Amino acid sequence: MTTFEQAPKGILIAVGGNEDKGTFPRAKKQYHLNFFELGILKRIIDAMGGSQARIEVITSASMIPEELGALYLRAFEVLGCQQVRVMDIREEADALKPEYLQRLRAASGVMFTGGDQSRLFRIFSGTAFHQILLRRYYQEEGFVIAGTSAGAMAMSDIMITGGSSSRALLKGSVKLDRGLAFQENVIFDSHFVKRGRFGRLMEAVATHPFKIGIGLGEDTGVLISQGNFIETIGSNLVIVVDGHHIKHNNTSYAAPGTPLSIENFRVHVLALGNYYDIKERKFCVGNKQPAWEE
Incomplete structure (x- = not known):
C-alpha cells in the first residue's frame, strides 16, 4: 500500500448510516433535519463542488446493490446533481476493469454505501483502484471520499468488523481487522x-489506546479536512472516545470473555456545529473552523 508523508489535501466524510435520502416519512421528520436539502447528501454534493460534481456511488458492501444504487441515484437527482453513476463492483476483478479506473480518475468524489465493511477490504485493499483513491485523496484538493455505515467503518486502518453490543467490554467480544x-x-x-455501541468502541480504543474512537449516530457524520479537523454534520450525535490518558487497562492480559477494567477514558459528545481537532484532541463549539481553545 502506498503511503504519503504529507497530510491529505482531500476531504473524508464518514456517516453513521440511515442518512436522509428524501424518503423519511413525515412523522419521523422531528428526528431529522427539517429540510432534506440541508442534510448530509447535500453537504456531500457541496464538498464535491456542487451540482456539476461527478459522483461515483460504490455499492460493493451491499447484498442489494441494484436497489441501493437506484436509491442514491434518485436522492442525488432530487438534489439537482445529474452526473451520478453507480459502480457495480462485486469482486476484486471488477475493481480492475479499465472503465472503472478511468471513471475513478475523472470523478469529483466517491460514495461508499452500507453493507459489510469486510467485503470492502476484501475487494479493494491493495488494488489499483485503492491506490488511485489514496493518491487522489492525499494529493488533490477537493477530492472527496464519502462513506456511510460500513462505507465509513472501512475508512480507518483498524476497522471494527463485528461484536455484540450486549457483550461489549468482555475481552474479545469486539472483532477488529x-x-x-x-x-x-x-x-x-x-x-x-x-x-x-458505546461499549464496543471503548473496547476497540482500549485495545488501540492511541487511536481516537469516533461513534457516528444515524443521519450524522463527520467531515474531516487535512486528515485532522472534524466538523460534525447531520441531525444526531457524534461520540468521540479518547484513550490517550488511560491509566489502568487490563485489555492486554485479561482472559477471553472476562470483564475489562479501564481507567480514565475521555469522552466528548458533538452535535451539528461542533468541531474536534484529532491531533490536538480538542473540542470546540462554533459554526466556522475555530481558533482552537487552550
Whole structure:
C-alpha cells in the first residue's frame, strides 16, 4: 500500500448510516433535519463542488446493490446533481476493469454505501483502484471520499468488523481487522447511538489506546479536512472516545470473555456545529473552523 508523508489535501466524510435520502416519512421528520436539502447528501454534493460534481456511488458492501444504487441515484437527482453513476463492483476483478479506473480518475468524489465493511477490504485493499483513491485523496484538493455505515467503518486502518453490543467490554467480544486506511489515527463505529455501541468502541480504543474512537449516530457524520479537523454534520450525535490518558487497562492480559477494567477514558459528545481537532484532541463549539481553545 502506498503511503504519503504529507497530510491529505482531500476531504473524508464518514456517516453513521440511515442518512436522509428524501424518503423519511413525515412523522419521523422531528428526528431529522427539517429540510432534506440541508442534510448530509447535500453537504456531500457541496464538498464535491456542487451540482456539476461527478459522483461515483460504490455499492460493493451491499447484498442489494441494484436497489441501493437506484436509491442514491434518485436522492442525488432530487438534489439537482445529474452526473451520478453507480459502480457495480462485486469482486476484486471488477475493481480492475479499465472503465472503472478511468471513471475513478475523472470523478469529483466517491460514495461508499452500507453493507459489510469486510467485503470492502476484501475487494479493494491493495488494488489499483485503492491506490488511485489514496493518491487522489492525499494529493488533490477537493477530492472527496464519502462513506456511510460500513462505507465509513472501512475508512480507518483498524476497522471494527463485528461484536455484540450486549457483550461489549468482555475481552474479545469486539472483532477488529485492517481497514482501507484513508484515516490512520481513528477507529469508526456506525449506527452508534441507536444500537448502543458505546461499549464496543471503548473496547476497540482500549485495545488501540492511541487511536481516537469516533461513534457516528444515524443521519450524522463527520467531515474531516487535512486528515485532522472534524466538523460534525447531520441531525444526531457524534461520540468521540479518547484513550490517550488511560491509566489502568487490563485489555492486554485479561482472559477471553472476562470483564475489562479501564481507567480514565475521555469522552466528548458533538452535535451539528461542533468541531474536534484529532491531533490536538480538542473540542470546540462554533459554526466556522475555530481558533482552537487552550
